Amino acid sequence: MATAQDRAQAPGSGLNDDIGEAKRLALYRSQLRIREAEQRAYDLFLQNLVKGTSHLSLGQEAVASGFAEAMQKGDLSFCTYRGHAHTLARGVSVEKVLGELMQRDNGLMRGKGGSMHLTSEEHGVMGSYAIIGAHLPIACGAAWRAQYKGDKDVSVCFFGDGTTNIGAFHEALNFAAIWKLPVVFVCENNLYMEYTPIGDVTAVKHPAADRAASYGLERIIIDGNDADVVYRTAQKAFAKARAGEGPSLIEALTYRHSGHSRADPAKYRPEGELEKWKERDPIKIYRERLQQFGVGDSIIAKIDAEVRKEVDDATETCKAAPMPPADILTTDVYADGGWAWRN
């Protein structure tokens, strides 16, 4: 478990500044951007401006930011329906994400994909997948291409604890292991599938890590609410992948502050659980971390203001944006740009 080691290196006596101030500020900004954008998505949902469903990552920001900040340009992210955070973390604008959630023409996919399918290939976001487990094999395929062509990029695949019980998870892990693919599997263990606690339906205590040995992989469990821990873990796994030493499976312990999806009040959670996890809120942890490292309050306040402005501006732009036009209904079904299935 990486946590103990990282705690030992944590600031206090003899600060471990292996991450450096510039990266720490980037990690903070990234997490805050996700927090503010997700909170805004929730507010817009209450105003009936976010339509359909949406799955927020409030409370899970450190996983997305820690991995994304360790990625290089060209590395590929494969996300789930709970993918706003990972999409934002790769640098996609808040406007594009909120626009898609609000089903406007300025959205990332002009309303054709929706909240569960955020995709921005130019940022390395190779899709958000809403069929549990489907993207683990797909990430293997992207990694196979890198291996075959001698490309140095890593494919990173994010999924939840519940996903460890579907067949595609196990097929993908075995496949990645036998072919030694440069892919990193990241399980965000937030303790619940939709509404059922993961422990009620899983034969092992740690749904991802306790399966690692079946595929000859190291058992890795980390504190998913500490962005520094996540970042260091990601760097190690990426270095291993780039060195041709094969896949990693990482279980990051975290917690979602909101319900599963927009409609879920999360009544199934035991009393006090949310409050306990909020004490370990990744944003709170990280603000304190910056302070421990001597980052001035004014620098933090400046980032806070810039992030809020991006989210506020995006909100206004999206509210004013037109709805998607009917003429895109039949575009891009096939590669010729159209939908013709007959002559």
Add this chain to the structure above:
Amino acid sequence: MAEITYRDAVIRGIAQEMARDNDVVFLGEDVAKAGGVFKATVGLYEQFGPLRVRDTPISEQAILGAAMGAAMTGLKPIAEIMFSDFFAVCFDYIANEFPKSRYMSNGQTKCPLVVRTGNGAGSRFGAQHSQSVENWCMMIPGLKVVAPSSPVDVIGLLAAAVRDPDPVIFLEHKSLYPTKGEVPDGEIVDRLGTAKIVRPGRDATILALALMVPRALEAAERLQAEHGIDCEVVDVRSLVPLDTQTILGSVAKTHRLFTVEENPRLCGWGAEIVSIVADEAFYDLDGPPVRITTPHIPLPAADILEDMVLPTAERIVETVQRSFQG
């Protein structure tokens, strides 16, 4: 020109494309060192090596998922699913992932891949290794679906499928593997979305696919000889895109339509074509369109039982002749 089997045409088609383009890679169960359970990939591993021709575990989701990830990022994979019935265990990729990613991403995501599979009856393998599943694929927007009936079409359509920028389901008929046909020398590249008139005729149009094509041809010869009915046989070849021009053109000439389908009856490809003809060529017809299909049952294993339910030349002759007696 040489006479080769449908099985060897599969090998030649894959080899032609792999030799042409290093981005073409091939994966599946028992396909590399063993040369495939139908021996339709023998020699590819030796010719193209272990990096391009890869044996996989029995993981149909991993096979198709990996093919998709590779296709999205620059390769042109050919994936084999041993029996088409097994599409059911990896149907998410066929129904949800390959065909929807381009649309959902507003055109960002590409998926140029081919899934080859052994389809259809005749091997007496029973209900889970014999079904014709072309209609499972045809109903999905975003896929292309082809099913060749002859060695030359296997090579040409396989080449077209590999070069096509969309996901293509390539249905090889298991009972056609040992059949032979003339194949020209050199590179062969055909076009998706094209039907082929394999026997011109004036009195009736018979549409057929894959194994049903030779049966329709045999029936046409007998209808001519025994009943003086001159049938035009159209090998549909490509279900998506569908060559409605050739089909409607033939119906406009013959005024009669018969479909010969191996799939169980409900929602077979012929139903869609009959509905198109009813919509667009109703007044060309001199009689009701007739579908000749396998009944709506799972396929039995025993040869004597299986033979009773697949459309035969005999049944085609009787059905067409009865329809003409009106």
